[in-house]
Amino acid sequence: xxxxTIIPFGPQHxxxxxxxxxxxxxxxxRVVEALPAVGYIxxxxxxxxxxxxxxxxxxxxxxxxxxxxxxxxxxxxxGLEEIMSVTIPDRARFLRLIWGEVHRVHSHLLWLxxxxxxxxxxxxxxxxxxxxxxxxxxxxxxxxxRVMLGVSCVxxxxxxxxxxxxxxxxxxxxxxxxxxxxxxxxxxxDYSIKQRTVGVGKLTKEQAAELGAVGPVARASxxxxxxxxxxxxxxxxxxxxxxxxxxGDCYARMKVRCGEMYExxxxxxxxxxAMPAGAINVPVKGNPTGEVVARLEQPRGEVIYYLKGxxxxxLERMRIRTPTFANLAPLLAMLPGCExxxxxxxxxxxxxxxxxxxx
Amino acid sequence: xxxxxxxxxxxxxxxxxxxxxDIEFVACLTPMYDVERFGILHVGNPxxxxxLVVTGSVNHRDVRVLRNVxxxxxxxxxxxxxxxxxxxxxxxxxxxxxFGDVSKVIPVDVYVPxxxxxxxxxxxxxxxxxxxxxxxxAGEVMPSAAKPVLTLRPTAAAEAAPAAAQAAEQGNA
Numbered sequence: 001x002x003x004x005t006i007i008p009f010g011p012q013h014x015x016x017x018x019x020x021x022x023x024x025x026x027x028x029x030r031v032v033e034a035l036p037a038v039g040y041i042x043x044x045x046x047x048x049x050x051x052x053x054x055x056x057x058x059x060x061x062x063x064x065x066x067x068x069x070x071x072x073x074x075x076x077x078x079g080l081e082e083i084m085s086v087t088i089p090d091r092a093r094f095l096r097l098i099w100g101e102v103h104r105v106h107s108h109l110l111w112l113x114x115x116x117x118x119x120x121x122x123x124x125x126x127x128x129x130x131x132x133x134x135x136x137x138x139x140x141x142x143x144x145x146r147v148m149l150g151v152s153c154v155x156x157x158x159x160x161x162x163x164x165x166x167x168x169x170x171x172x173x174x175x176x177x178x179x180x181x182x183x184x185x186x187x188x189x190d191y192s193i194k195q196r197t198v199g200v201g202k203l204t205k206e207q208a209a210e211l212g213a214v215g216p217v218a219r220a221s222x223x224x225x226x227x228x229x230x231x232x233x234x235x236x237x238x239x240x241x242x243x244x245x246x247x248g249d250c251y252a253r254m255k256v257r258c259g260e261m262y263e264x265x266x267x268x269x270x271x272x273x274a275m276p277a278g279a280i281n282v283p284v285k286g287n288p289t290g291e292v293v294a295r296l297e298q299p300r301g302e303v304i305y306y307l308k309g310x311x312x313x314x315l316e317r318m319r320i321r322t323p324t325f326a327n328l329a330p331l332l333a334m335l336p337g338c339e340x341x342x343x344x345x346x347x348x349x350x351x352x353x354x355x356x357x358x359x
Numbered sequence: 360x361x362x363x364x365x366x367x368x369x370x371x372x373x374x375x376x377x378x379x380x381d382i383e384f385v386a387c388l389t390p391m392y393d394v395e396r397f398g399i400l401h402v403g404n405p406x407x408x409x410x411l412v413v414t415g416s417v418n419h420r421d422v423r424v425l426r427n428v429x430x431x432x433x434x435x436x437x438x439x440x441x442x443x444x445x446x447x448x449x450x451x452x453x454x455x456x457x458f459g460d461v462s463k464v465i466p467v468d469v470y471v472p473x474x475x476x477x478x479x480x481x482x483x484x485x486x487x488x489x490x491x492x493x494x495x496x497a498g499e500v501m502p503s504a505a506k507p508v509l510t511l512r513p514t515a516a517a518e519a520a521p522a523a524a525q526a527a528e529q530g531n532a
Contacts, residue, residue, distance in 0.1 A: 011424050013403065017381045018373045019424065039420045041375050044456040051453050063450050066379025066475065110382060113389070129389035136386075147379045147475055355378040 002027050009343055011040050016347075017114070018354040024335075024343060031343065034335040036328065042358040046318050053313040054080060054288060058152055061305075064320060065356040066147055067110060068298045070103050072356075073152035076318075078232065079294030079307045080154045086284055090276040092156035093234040097271050098169065099139070099149060099157075100233065101264040105176065106135040107299035108257045108264075111351045112187070115254065118344040119196045124187055131179045138172045141165070156281025166272050173265045180265075184258050197250035201334040201346035204248055213330040214323050215301020216256045217350050221248035227297035238270045250349040257351075287313050298323055300351050322356035366398030367489060370408035372428050374461065376415025379475035380442040384412060387478045394482060405431040410488050413467075416444040416451055417458035429465045435495035437488040439469045441481055446470050446506045462503060472507035 005026045011019030019040035025033040045064065049057050061076035062069045074096050081088060109132040116124035136146045142161050143149040151159045161169070187193060203213065208221035218225055224244045228235045243259035245252035288309030295304050301323030308317040327350045334346050373381050387394050388401050402408055405428045417425060429438070440461045443449040448459040461467050468491050471484035491501050 012370075012372050012405075012428055017371075017385060018376075018378060019421070040418070040424070041373070041415070042418060042420070042456050043375055043377075043416070043451045044454045045451060047455055048451070048453055060450060063377045063379070063474075066377045066382055069379065126390050129386065130391060133386070133389070133391040146477070147383060353378065355376065 004032065007340065009347075013344075018352075020352070020354045022335075022343070022347070024340065026340060029339050029341075031335050031338050031340065034332050034343075036332065038354075038358055040358070041355050045359050046320065049315040049318040051314070054309070054315055055154060057315065057318070058154065059150065062148055062150065062152070064322075064359055065353055067107050067353055068103060068300070068303075068356070069147060070099050070149045070152065071296060071298045072303070072320075073149075074100060074233070075294050075296040075298075075303055075305050076307070077152050077154050078296065079292045079305050080288055080309075082292045082294065083288040083290045083307065083309055084154070084284060084286065086155050086282060088156045089279045089282060090234075091160075091278045092280050094238075094271050094275050095157045095161060095280065096152070097234040097238060098161070098268055099143065099151065101268050101271070102135060102139060102169075104299045105261050105264045106132050106139070107351075108261050109135065111257060111299075111348070112254070115250075115345065115348045116187075116193075118348045119193070121190075121193065124183075124193075127183055131176060131183075134172060134176060134179070138169065141168060153281060155284040156279070158281065160280045166275060169268060170272055173268050177262070177265055180258075180261060184261070188255060188258060193254075194251065196342075196345055197254060197349075198247075200250045200342050201338060201349055202247075202249045203330050203334050205246070207333055208248065208330060211329040211333055212326050213301075214326045215298070215351075216253055216260065217301065217327050217330055219243060220245045220252035220256045222246040227295055227302045232296065234271060234274075237274060238267050240267050250345055253349045287311050288315065300324055300353055300356075301326060303356075320356075320359055322353065322359070324350070324353045324357045327352075328357070366400065367409040367485070367492065368400045368402045368407050369410045369412055369485070370402055370405045370428065370432070371412045371414075372425060374413055374415040374417040374421045374425055374445075375457070376442060376444060380414040380444075383475045383478055384414065384441060384481055387481050392478045392482060394485070399485065405429075406433065408432050409436060409492060410485065411436065411438045411465075412441060412485075413438060413445060413461050413465075414441045416448045416454075417461055417464055418456045419458060422458060422464050425461075425464050435492055437468045437492045437495070438465055439471065439484050439488050440467045440504075441471045441476055441484070443472045443474045443507070446472065449474055462506075466503045468501065468504055470504050470507050 007024045009022040011021045021037040023035040062073040064072045113125040113128035205222040289311045291308040304321040306319040310316045445461045
């Protein structure tokens, strides 16, 4: 056995926008084991539900993570609506779907850029983020903010999209589709990208199932599991197609996310076409009593909120299981055997969101 | 103006932030805002950097890393703190694992409040930092930045009201 060295990867590392440390046990250039060290972004926000009332916590849930912010607040609201037996108006369900899917496009573009950055393909990074600005501008025009939309509330949404706004969404979606048609095939067929991703960081279907992978990581290993299938919000009416791959490597995860971006655009189109008229929220009275497990599909996979109320205006307990947490165990299974230079690519391929994970 | 304030190199460290400020900061580097046209370059190594961009409210585990990153930067150096969390803890102010304030750990030269600030505001903060960098190079001792004041209702003087304040206001309503 050759000599083992431990190389710290992070917490401050050029490819990581967020701090997490992986202690990589190396044998020459090969990784033998990866030991994660966490706690750099733990804020302890779950405890804050005891201090802020359940309506204020919508904004708190939104700030669990700055990338899938809107989807966090929707999960929280859906949970409370279930406890309090509130039925939200149809238009609110459709608006949640539209903002949610637009958010997914921005999240996947962000990820594609960061992945390209991790193997030094600055051109793709810049191009993906240029397209992403179109999405953020759309969010700002429809919701009023680029990142923290602040449009969710218990009982529906706080802001409507006018008919001109819907037409604007369709125009932007068409423009995005044109951009994707130009650069996604180039990215997926690029020789150097294939060299860095095909066969790298393999996760078999069995491993993915055993380790509890969620979201695009599971779907790239051939597990067709997506919580949107259950038809929450307006997904039942709008319908969607699960994108899966079977190879389970970084390239397959890239293909799944690229396919999902197209699927998101189609869903937004169908949702705008089927948009019902009517109110956007219903008044909610009283305080929550009871407990619920709310689940929803985020760009990174399935998120689970456990909420418990005891009749007071503050919740008794909030617990969040985020998709990146579920994908950390598969990540640690992907790393052994890879070369040191592939570590950033493999880490980025699960689309890690440490802020979510540590809360 | 010296070369480093014409082309400042920036190192970024996320101290307990929710990611919102961080991705907006990265957005500044990309074609829409493109700070590289001013020569501003994002580097991974603090030893190459002139400006340290910090986001988030700092937790107990981050303190050592933040001090290390700051200590490794060569003089003169400027710290730009993005987001309302860096001055008060923002929405997380009451959390148990919050140090609450970057200036408790390292001196801050420019605060850019809001939750998260717009990329334009971030670029503005970095441009302010360039002036401070230049004066530090000339040997001036610069005082630390005053903390931003929370304005609940935007006035004509303070048009750029923090989004967090607005959100909190609407949340209370």
